[in-house]
Amino acid sequence: MVKKIFSNIYIWIILLLVYAPILWLMAFSFTSSKTIGTWTGFSLDLYVKMFQNTSMMEALKNTLILGISSAVISTFIGTFAAIGIYNMKNRSKKVVKAINQIPILNADIVTAVSLMILFVTVFNVQRGLLTALLAHITFCTPYVILNVLPRLHQTNNNLYEAALDLGATPTQALFKVVIPEVLPGMVSGFLLAFTLSIDDFAVTVFNIGSANTLSTYIYKSLTKTSQPIELRALFTVIIIIIATILIFNNIKSAKKAKEMK
Amino acid sequence: MKRIALTRKSFAYPYIIYMAIFVVFPLILLLLNAFISNDGEFTFSHFQKVFSEPTFIKVFWNSVKVGILSTAVCLLIGYPVAFILSKMKGIKGATMLMLFILPMWINSLLRTQAIRALLESMGVVIGKESTLMPMVVLAMVYDYLPFMILPIYTTLTKIDNSLLEAAGDLGANSLNCLVKVTIPLSVPGVISGILMVFLPSISTFAITDILTGGKFVLFGNMIDEYVTKSNYGRASVLSLMLLIFVALSLILDRDKSEQGKAGGGLW
Numbered sequence: 127m128v129k130k131i132f133s134n135i136y137i138w139i140i141l142l143l144v145y146a147p148i149l150w151l152m153a154f155s156f157t158s159s160k161t162i163g164t165w166t167g168f169s170l171d172l173y174v175k176m177f178q179n180t181s182m183m184e185a186l187k188n189t190l191i192l193g194i195s196s197a198v199i200s201t202f203i204g205t206f207a208a209i210g211i212y213n214m215k216n217r218s219k220k221v222v223k224a225i226n227q228i229p230i231l232n233a234d235i236v237t238a239v240s241l242m243i244l245f246v247t248v249f250n251v252q253r254g255l256l257t258a259l260l261a262h263i264t265f266c267t268p269y270v271i272l273n274v275l276p277r278l279h280q281t282n283n284n285l286y287e288a289a290l291d292l293g294a295t296p297t298q299a300l301f302k303v304v305i306p307e308v309l310p311g312m313v314s315g316f317l318l319a320f321t322l323s324i325d326d327f328a329v330t331v332f333n334i335g336s337a338n339t340l341s342t343y344i345y346k347s348l349t350k351t352s353q354p355i356e357l358r359a360l361f362t363v364i365i366i367i368i369a370t371i372l373i374f375n376n377i378k379s380a381k382k383a384k385e386m387k
Numbered sequence: 388m389k390r391i392a393l394t395r396k397s398f399a400y401p402y403i404i405y406m407a408i409f410v411v412f413p414l415i416l417l418l419l420n421a422f423i424s425n426d427g428e429f430t431f432s433h434f435q436k437v438f439s440e441p442t443f444i445k446v447f448w449n450s451v452k453v454g455i456l457s458t459a460v461c462l463l464i465g466y467p468v469a470f471i472l473s474k475m476k477g478i479k480g481a482t483m484l485m486l487f488i489l490p491m492w493i494n495s496l497l498r499t500q501a502i503r504a505l506l507e508s509m510g511v512v513i514g515k516e517s518t519l520m521p522m523v524v525l526a527m528v529y530d531y532l533p534f535m536i537l538p539i540y541t542t543l544t545k546i547d548n549s550l551l552e553a554a555g556d557l558g559a560n561s562l563n564c565l566v567k568v569t570i571p572l573s574v575p576g577v578i579s580g581i582l583m584v585f586l587p588s589i590s591t592f593a594i595t596d597i598l599t600g601g602k603f604v605l606f607g608n609m610i611d612e613y614v615t616k617s618n619y620g621r622a623s624v625l626s627l628m629l630l631i632f633v634a635l636s637l638i639l640d641r642d643k644s645e646q647g648k649a650g651g652g653l654w
Contacts, residue, residue, distance in 0.1 A: 133471040137483065140468055144490055144532065147501035150508070163508030203402050210399025222403065228410050231582075232633050233590040235607050236626045240413030243420060243619055264409040267402065325494050327593055328607075332614065344496050348597045361497050368492050376485050380478075 148365065155358035162358070172359035179356055185343035186360075188255060189324050192339060196262035197320040203263070204270025204319075205312050209304065211271065212278040226272075229265040234328035237265060242332040253335035261333040262323045269322065270315035277311035278304075310382075317375060321368065340364065417630070420623035433620040442604065450606040453520065454589040457527035458535075461584045462577065464528070465535035469576075470569070472536070473543035484540065491533035499597045502529050519603045526598050527588045534583040542576030543569070582636040590629055 154162045158171035176182060211222055229237055241261045245251055281304070289299035305312075327341040334342060340360070347353050424430040437443060472484050490498060502525070503513060511518065546569060554564045592607035601608070606625060613622035 133467075133474075136467060137471050140464060141483075141486060144487070144529070147505040147529070148490065148493070148498065150505045151501040154504075161507075162504040203405060206398040207402030208399075210396050210402070213395045214399065222399065222406075225406055225410060228414075228633075231636055233586050233629045235590045235592065235610055236417070236629050236633065237413075239610060239614060239622055239626045240417050241409065242614065243416050243623070244409070244413045247420075247619065248416065260409060263405070267405070271402075321492055325492065327494065327496055328591075341494050341496055344494070344500070345593055345596070348496065348500055349600070357500075361500070364497065365493055369489060372485065372489055372492060376481070380481060 151358060152362045152365065155362040158355070160355060172356045175354075175356040176359040176363075179354060181338070182343060182354070182356065182360060185338040185340050188334075188337055189339040189341075192255065192259055192262055192330075193320045193324040196259055196266050196323045197316050199259075200263050200266035200270050200319045201312055201316045204267045204315060205274050205305075205308065207267070208271045208274035208278060208308070208311075209300075212275065226268045229268050230272075234326075237261075238329040238332040241329065245333060253333055254337055255334065258330055258334040258337070258339070261329050262326065265326070265329060266319035266322055269318050270312070273315035273318065274308050274311040277308040281307040314375065317371060321371065414630070417623045417626050420619050421627050424620070433624045437621050437624045442609075446604050446606060446609050449520075449604065450589040453523055453527065453605060454585045456524045457531065457588045458581050458584045460524065460528045461532050461535040462580065465532055465580065466539055466577070469536045469539035469543055472540055487536055488533050491537070495530045495591075496593055496597065498530055499526050499594050502526055503598055513598065514600045514602055516602070519599050522598050523595055523603055523605075526594050527584075527591075530594065531584045531588060534587070535580040538579040538583065539573055539576040542573045546572050578639055582639065586629075586632055586636065589632075 151162065154165070155172050156168055156170070157165050158169045159166040211219055214222065238261075241257075241264065242253070245253055245257045251257060285303050285307075286299050289303045290296065294302065324340070326339075327345060330339050331342045331345060338346070344357065344360075347357065421433055422429055422431070424432055468487065472480060472487065474480075475483055506522070507513060511522075513522075550568055550572075551564050554568050555561075559567065589605060590607040590610075592605065592611040595601075595603045595605050595608055604612075606629065610622050610625045610629075613619075613625065
């Protein structure tokens with residue numbers, strides 16, 4: 127009993143410490159004071175200012191463009207790759223799976239620098255949204271594969287064969303049998319890719335040139351001496367979006383766990 | 388008639404080509420850049436230049452110190468959290484876990500800014516020489532704690548309860564159970580937790596920039612600096628050194644790649 131109380135207290139203290147800075151900053155997005163820590167009354171000024179700040183909105187737009195397109199493309203490439211890997215011989219499967227782990231385990235900055243050297247010295251292109259997109263696809267696709275592959279292992283292989291025997295073309299069998307089976311994995315892969323893309327900083331900052339996403343915008347303004355105060359509003363909005371995606375995803379998987387029982 | 392024109396193995400080819408161009412080839416480029424001089428000859432000069440840089444030793448020690456300290460503090464705080472969470476059941480356990488993991492998905496720049504704002508409101512002056520290191524470690528712990536909790540939690544929940552019961556039946560008290568059963572069985576989780584905290588904490592440059600205004604230099608900051616100066620050779624040398632750590636973790640992590648963990652565990 128004492129042990130239980132003690133561990134509950136411990137958990138709540140740590141949780142409080144984890145959330146205190148976040149909630150503190152969020153709270154001060156609802157006041158228009160210059161410095162965080164002095165409350166000058168409730169106001170939504172910062173949210174209005176946020177929408178008026180064109181470079182911030184530009185960064186938001188780029189973030190969403192990058193997030194959605196890298197999620198779509200990596201889900202597409204990754205799903206087909208997973209089907210391919212699933213059907214590979216043991217040896218090549220191992221090699222491909224090991225390479226798949228590289229972008230996941232690699233330090234962000236190494237991925238970032240190596241891609242930058244590729245774009246600058248080999249492709250010799252101006253860095254911008256397109257190079258950033260290529261870079262994002264590089265680190266998102268492996269996660270999609272990790273989400274789709276276990277699904278394939280759960281699918282009954284005979285279903286595909288049966289569909290072929292019953293006269294379906296391979297394409298029909300693929301879209302009517304295999305894809306529906308792996309769809310949940312594709313959805314979580316997609317969401318994960320999206321979150322990783324909008325969250326990324328190091329790879330983006332080296333490969334996006336003079337354009338900005340939210341994280342590079344935040345970095346550039348944080349390292350300046352004076353920061354736009356509407357950053358607080360932006361911060362709050364981002365956290366709410368991410369929390370919503372996570373809670374949605376968790377409720378979904380909790381429901382599924384219940385159904386399985 | 389041959390029934391399947393598209394053998395399904397071929398579905399992976401676009402991906403394999405993509406990975407070859409954007410993962411494997413860039414790593415080879417790093418290697419080439421590190422060993423080849425501007426005139427295209429094989430050289431160790433980039434290594435020599437980096438190692439003889441007066442700040443290099445300091446940066447190296449700073450990184451190692453910050454990395455070890457942050458990892459140790461994360462482990463000390465995170466292990467008990469993971470342990471207590473793993474004992475919680477049902478909705479409560481799942482909710483608590485999610486609360487601990489959620490910050491992992493908030494941009495680390497934003498979290499760093501949040502902790503800086505809180506510290507500043509508490510009257511801490513940013514950029515004071517004596518507080519640089521503790522501040523950086525504090526921010527790292529704050530940013531990377533979920534990465535320690537998650538893998539440990541995962542291994543702890545996989546421990547077969549009957550092992551603990553058996554230990555209890557054979558006369559072990561709860562401390563003995565913890566030290567002789569639970570902790571040894573959770574070692575794989577601890578290892579991946581350590582890797583997931585140590586590597587990012589020595590390779591970040593944004594956290595130190597935001598918290599110390601560039602006064603505290605880590606490995607990542609040094610790479611960033613070389614890149615800004617377009618000195619790709621030296622940036623590659625440092626990147627290669629980080630890659631050695633990565634390769635090490637790839638070996639340590641190899642057994643687990645089957646389960647598709649590392650980062651994606653929450654999903």
